[in-house]
Amino acid sequence: MAGxxxxxxxxxxxxxxxxxxxLTLRRTGEPIPLAERxxxxxxxxxxxxxxxxTFRPGRYELEFHVAAYFRAGGTMLxxxxxxxxxxxxFGLAEDSHYHVPLLVSPFAYSTYxxx
Numbered sequence: 847m848a849g850x851x852x853x854x855x856x857x858x859x860x861x862x863x864x865x866x867x868x869l870t871l872r873r874t875g876e877p878i879p880l881a882e883r884x885x886x887x888x889x890x891x892x893x894x895x896x897x898x899x900t901f902r903p904g905r906y907e908l909e910f911h912v913a914a915y916f917r918a919g920g921t922m923l924x925x926x927x928x929x930x931x932x933x934x935x936f937g938l939a940e941d942s943h944y945h946v947p948l949l950v951s952p953f954a955y956s957t958y959x960x961x
Contacts, residue, residue: 849944850896851896851946855885856950858951863890864915865889866918868911870882871896873904881896903937903940907934912930912931929951932950
């Protein structure tokens with residue numbers, strides 16, 4: 847099996863895929879992006895972020911431009927926004943299919959209400 851990396855972003859506030867979200871993939875510590883993509887109507891990018899030709903074991907960072915996505919959709923956000931650029935750092939150790947899912951919302955939800 848050849849290594850590859852995919853992602854999927856869901857907008858839980860709207861109950862739909864996060865279409866039109868920009869994302870950037872880098873090897874950790876390297877300034878030049880390996881991929882800069884925008885999610886499609888299904889909240890995924892077309893093709894793999896890393897495929898059998900570009901896959902290498904190592905440490906990576908995937909940046910999701912969440913605040914820009916919500917602002918582009920007309921959501922009024924506070925400054926600073928609850929989620930701005932979400933960075934997920936991860937390691938790829940072997941040739942396999944790795945998948946980075948992300949659920950996003952423009953708002954912070956409090957799950958604890960003190961009495």
